[in-house]
Amino acid sequence: MTDDERTVLISGAGIAGATLAYWLAEYGFRPTVVEREPRLRTGGNPIDVRGGAVAVAGRMGVLPRIREARVRTEGLWFVNAAGERVAGMDLRGSADAPDDDEVELARGDLAEILHRASAARTEYLFGDAIRSVREDPDGVTVTLERGGDRRFGLVVGADGLHSAVRRPAFGEEGRFVHHLGYYAAAAPLTDDHGVADHWGAVYNEPGRMVGVSRTVPDRPAQALFAFRQVRPLDYDHRDVAEQKRLLAEALAGMSWRTPLILEQALQAEDFYFDAVSQVRMPGWTRGRFALVGDAGYCPALLSGAGTTLAMTGAYTLAGALRESGGDHRAAFARYEAEHRAVVADGQSKAAEYAAELIPGSREAIDRRDALVGLPS
């Protein structure tokens, strides 16, 4: 193995990117992470770290910090247009007894914890992105938007649903990204909208959902929006103003506190909007390129599995590179073989969860509410 083989460029400083950087450095590689945004993205709603990902966090030594940042969800109300509680779940019994196999925390807190764990041994380049890549038998020449030309042994896309590595190395987004028929958005609010600490409230109209959650201690309430949109929307996924306009149009005329919640969310800087889509690919590696996390196998927003697949995938890929002594062909084959079943399981429930949160008709909303019932 040449020295060059140990240099790895990772595109994206999210959950997968930081986890991979940590483990590559741990195994003697030299990771560089290039992140398009000028600083770490810390927005988003709480996400779940489950099973294998809890074990990965434990081996990284960050589990105590993850547990400290854990959110406590005591329950969730489904409300009607007048704000009356029509169904709900009281989770207080389970909230008091932390489950070792699952931790829920704000996405931004997790991103920060993982970034901090990896930063000392990783070169982070914020506010830059890959412009083009050129592979040859000995490595990859990468041209960065701002940083000019650099040489790396391997290039890994950990840059989410709209990966900039997937396009040149594997093909157009449309071949791999499968739209599940919904869009979702998240933003911080300036008001709690009557929702108690550690609780959430959800309001539905057919094919549309507005939620407010107060589960992250000492932070403003968070809004979560979702709407059904069978045909994919044609928009620039980097144009936040356009995304805000699309959300406002989709939720126009909704009752409950929607106009107020929407107004606050649309003013938030930390606004997140994306399609509820799944990435399905026959392979996540090609030549000297590999994909981890949402870039290669996004299970879809709302599925609750994205973070776990990203962390376990990054750990498996780094471990495979170590085991193969840096022979990337053998390592990539091993990564594909070991992680495929984990991804299949994580992706299997996404559509089901979305249908539960965003029922398509009045009857389906009533049916869901009757099924959930009111806590005694």
Ligand SMILES: Cc1cc2nc3c(=O)[nH]c(=O)nc-3n(C[C@H](O)[C@H](O)[C@H](O)COP(=O)(O)OP(=O)(O)OC[C@H]3O[C@@H](n4cnc5c(N)ncnc54)[C@H](O)[C@@H]3O)c2cc1C
């Ligand atoms: C701000 C934000 C909020 C989110 N909120 C939620 C949420 O509320 N609920 C939920 O289920 N999931 C949310 N997600 C997605 C969730 O984090 C992922 O599904 C999951 O954790 C898998 O992580 P990942 O590392 O593959 O992708 P991500 O965590 O999405 O990280 C991808 C990173 O790549 C960067 N990036 C994108 N394109 C480029 C490029 N061309 N060059 C360089 N860098 C690039 C992004 O800025 C981001 O930092 C959110 C993601 C982000 C970025």
